[in-house]
Amino acid sequence: MAKLIGYLVDVKNHWREEDKGLAYNYILAANGLFVEGDNKHITACVKVADATVRGLPPLQHGLALKHGKIPARLFDLAFSVMLADPYHERYVGIIWNGVYQLYVPEQDGSAARVEYATAENVVLELHSHPDMPARFSSIDDRDEQGLKIYGVVGLKFPEVINLRVGVYGYWMPVECSEIFDGRLSGVIDKVEAEVAHENEQ
Ligand SMILES: [Zn+2]
Numbered sequence: 001m002a003k004l005i006g007y008l009v010d011v012k013n014h015w016r017e018e019d020k021g022l023a024y025n026y027i028l029a030a031n032g033l034f035v036e037g038d039n040k041h042i043t044a045c046v047k048v049a050d051a052t053v054r055g056l057p058p059l060q061h062g063l064a065l066k067h068g069k070i071p072a073r074l075f076d077l078a079f080s081v082m083l084a085d086p087y088h089e090r091y092v093g094i095i096w097n098g099v100y101q102l103y104v105p106e107q108d109g110s111a112a113r114v115e116y117a118t119a120e121n122v123v124l125e126l127h128s129h130p131d132m133p134a135r136f137s138s139i140d141d142r143d144e145q146g147l148k149i150y151g152v153v154g155l156k157f158p159e160v161i162n163l164r165v166g167v168y169g170y171w172m173p174v175e176c177s178e179i180f181d182g183r184l185s186g187v188i189d190k191v192e193a194e195v196a197h198e199n200e201q
Pocket of ligand 1: 127128136140152
């Protein structure tokens, strides 16, 4: 019988179809516990916890955008929407509608919260932090429980973007270059900067 969540353990990482979940799968591997989700737009595999498990093959975390990378110019437009109202939190989605498109719903934003109507086929959800750093808040964690890419843009100079992929409440940082087809202008990529910093150490 079909089940919502799959729990997969196999010495060869070859899953039986009947063991897979309809929504997502937990996968135990040599290097930890992972969660894997798949929808019309992305496939993502995120590590939930480190662990050493003897006798299993290792697994790699990963993200694939099924329609290819998002045009960087759509970020420019989203960033303009945020900068046009720098004292209120603004939400901008990138949806798939045969092509990637901007989705800017009617919204009611305060300095730290924004309410809006959600859309179908959202691949990337961006919101601004007018007065806070580009760090995901506990409210963001509560709101960002889907299988999507999420980003927060800190508007205090210098402007910073911080991206992550979420698989139903588990997240993994991603660099802008994994999501967009070109360099983003006007923002610092927080994840890229942190990776570069770690490599310097
Ligand atoms: Zn936020």
